[in-house]
Amino acid sequence: MARDGGITPDQLRSARWFAPDDLRSFGHRSRMMQLGYSEEEFLGKPIIGIMNTWSELNSCHGHFPERVKDVKRGVLQAGGFPVEMPTLSVDESFTKPTSMLYRNMLAMETEEMIRSHPLDGVVLMGGCDKTTPGLVMGAITAGVPAIFLPAGPMLRGHYAGKILGSGSDAWKYWDERRAGNITDEEWLGVQGGIARSVGTCMTMGTASTMTSITEALGLSLPGASSIPAADAGHQRLGSDCGRRIVEMVWEDLTPDRIVTDAAVRNAVIVAMATGCSTNAVVHLIAMARRAGVDLTLDDLDALSRETPMICNVRPSGKDYLMEDFFYAGGLRALMTQLSEKLDGSALTVTGRSLAEGFAGAEVYNDDVIRPLSNPVYHQGSLAVLRGNLCPDGAVIKPAACDPRFYVHEGPALVFDSYPEMKKAVDDEDLEITPDHVMVLRNAGPQGGPGFPEWGMLPIPKALIKQGHRDMLRISDARMSGTSYGACVLHVAPESFIGGPLALLQTGDIVRLDVPNRRLDMLVDDAELERRRSAWQAPQPRFDRGYGWMFSQHVSQADKGCDFDYLQRDFGKSAGEPDIF
Incomplete structure (x- = not known):
């Protein structure tokens, strides 16, 4: 019998595979029996795909083989039929040239695995940096009920x-x-x-940033993103997700009902309040656009200006780690502090509102989770810059850099490649001062290739030995969410395709003005035009395979680095082809 506004067993998506009395469905049922299952186990029940990003090289997800068992237990308790579906792992630690090259591949695989198999709902198991946005992007486009199970942060080092x-x-x-x-x-x-248990980085790096964002979007159970991977509560979370996804299938609670304009706005506010990774910008835009929400860099900057950072967790915070954040009340407690800024009516995977999910949460340490009246930083974590160096935008994390660089002017020292830069910074005789502006180019989505995390350029040894630990650095690369310092990132358009960064020369004066959101090279227009006329495009990074496809179709940083053929026309559903 259908629940209010829900579906009946004959309306299950999996029924299209198994219910008809025809030859094709006979084949589907017989193969299930070949796997050892009787019809009573799978026919007429929600079939739940457990999308598992585990691999033996992904230390962040080392506990996932056990956690799958917890999810299965919950699915079975709720009357569903669980099936594990391995997906691309995209580990952060070992993948070269960068895991970002493969985020879109994971999104494509997730979408196609869901679309092509008899799945009524999915549990998305991720947490390592690119797995969260990749899984979410794919599930949003696939359009079946989905719930995200975050890997959880590791224990403090x-x-x-x-x-x-x-x-x-x-x-x-x-x-x-x-x-x-x-x-x-x-x-x-x-x-x-420094890394002594399973789980993701225990700073507010990209992993915890993205799982917090996903919870704020309404795609995780309340409090899910804060539970440490090694905590027994994480096992219980697994079975909770298993039970809840079965209910979501009967309720026909799909991502398009959850990831709305209001939910995306909530996610941005929460991100800025946590001291989020700069990578959040790229992933948030990509996730939002998959749902038909036209999130822009200007939207992110506007919300950052009015959202104080209240999470005192490294690297933007000074003293604490994610384990402390959990003990202090976790994301539910942080959202209670932000309640006046959030749209509490936004729907979540619980079937209830966001506000109902954090109702009753308490802050147990108001130095870890600050009140709005006593923030760690007076604005949100990130600032979006514009200027003749970055007409389409660039990003900096003011909360995590020395304030003396908020307004800075100095001569550029330009590097065209990572090896060139690395050789120079290890030269103790390098002629450089703390006022210089180090610049790395050809490290963007196409130039990197894949947009690597090279943006926290090492401080040259010559300055390190003088006691300096920060200086202004600019690149079209990303940086790790665990990084810090006066690093301007995501310069768009990137230099590899002829963006203005390609025209900068060593010795040119660069001016940064964070309060006024400006980044400029003090070079006159006539000279820039002369340099532009002389510029020659470099050779493509790839001539075959996935890398070639990536280079042909990836958007720039300000558009989320998704593939042009995967971004949804705003407001339109991707739909599902009639595969029968």
């Missing part, structure tokens, strides 16, 4: 009595090692202590 934050402390201790202040034994100790 430890070494020699010090608490370590993954990524953030790696950069810090690497600088000290380059300065000669860290011994081999100490470096090995940090290496062994």
Whole structure:
């Protein structure tokens, strides 16, 4: 019997495969029996795909083989039929040239796996940086009921009595090692202590940023993004997701009902309040556009200006990690602090409103989760810049850099490749001052290739030994969400396709003005036109395969780096082809 506004067993999507009395469905049913299942187990029940991004090289998802069992338990308890569907893992630590090259591949695989199989609903298992947006993008376009199960952050790191934050402390201790202040034994100790359990980075890097965003969008159960991977509560979360997705199928609660303009706005506000990764910009735009929401860089900047950062978690915060955030009340508690800014009526996977999901949550440590009256930073985490260096936009994280660089002017030191830059910064005789502006180009979506995380350019050894730990750096690359410093990123259009960054020369004066959201090279228009006429496009990075397809169809950073043929015309449904 159908629930109010829901569906009946004969209306299940899987019924198109298994219910008809014809030869094709006979074949489908017989193959299920070949797998050892009787009709009573799968016929007329919601078939739930568990989209698992586990691999033996993805340390962030090392617990997923066990967590699948928890999800299956919940699905079976609710009367559904669970099937595990392995998908592209896109691990962050080992994938070269960059995992970002494969986010869209994961999105495509997720969409096509759902579309081509008899699935009535899906549990999306991800958490490592690109798995969250990739899974969500694919599920939004596929259009079946979907719930996201975040991997959860790892436990805080430890070494020699010090608490370590993954990524953030790696950069810090690497600088000290380059300065000669860290011994081999100490470096090995940090290496062994910085990542000591399964789960994603336990700073507010890209992983926790994106799982928080997904919860704020309404695609995860309340509080899901804050639970550490090693906590027993994460096992219970798995079975909760399994039970809830079955109910969502009967309710016909699809992503298009959840990911609305209001939900996207909520997600941006929450992101800015958490001190989010700069990568959130690219992924948020891509996810929103899959749902037909025309989110722009200007929208992000406007909401950032009016949303104080209240999450005191590294790297934008100073003292705490995600485990502390969980004990302080987690994302539900943070959203209670933001309640006056959020649209609490937005629908979530619970079938209830966002406000109902965080109702009753308390802040247990108001230094970790600050009130609006006592923010960590007076505005949101990110700022969007414009100017003759970045007419289509660039991004900086003011909350995570030295304030003396908010307004800065200095001569450019330009590098055309990562190897060229790396060789220079290791040269102790490099002629450079703290006022110089380091610039890396040809590192964008096409130039990288794939938009690698090279934007936190290392401080040159010559300056490290003088005690300097920050300087202005500009690139068309991304940087790790665990990074920090005065880094301008995502310069668009990228230099590889002839953006203005391609015209900058060493010695040109660059001016950054964060309060006025400007980034300019102080070069007159006539000279820029002369340089533009002389510029020659570099050779394409790929001549075959997925890389060639990526280069032909990827959009620029300000458009989310999705493929042009996958972005939905705003307001229109992708629909489902009649495959029978």
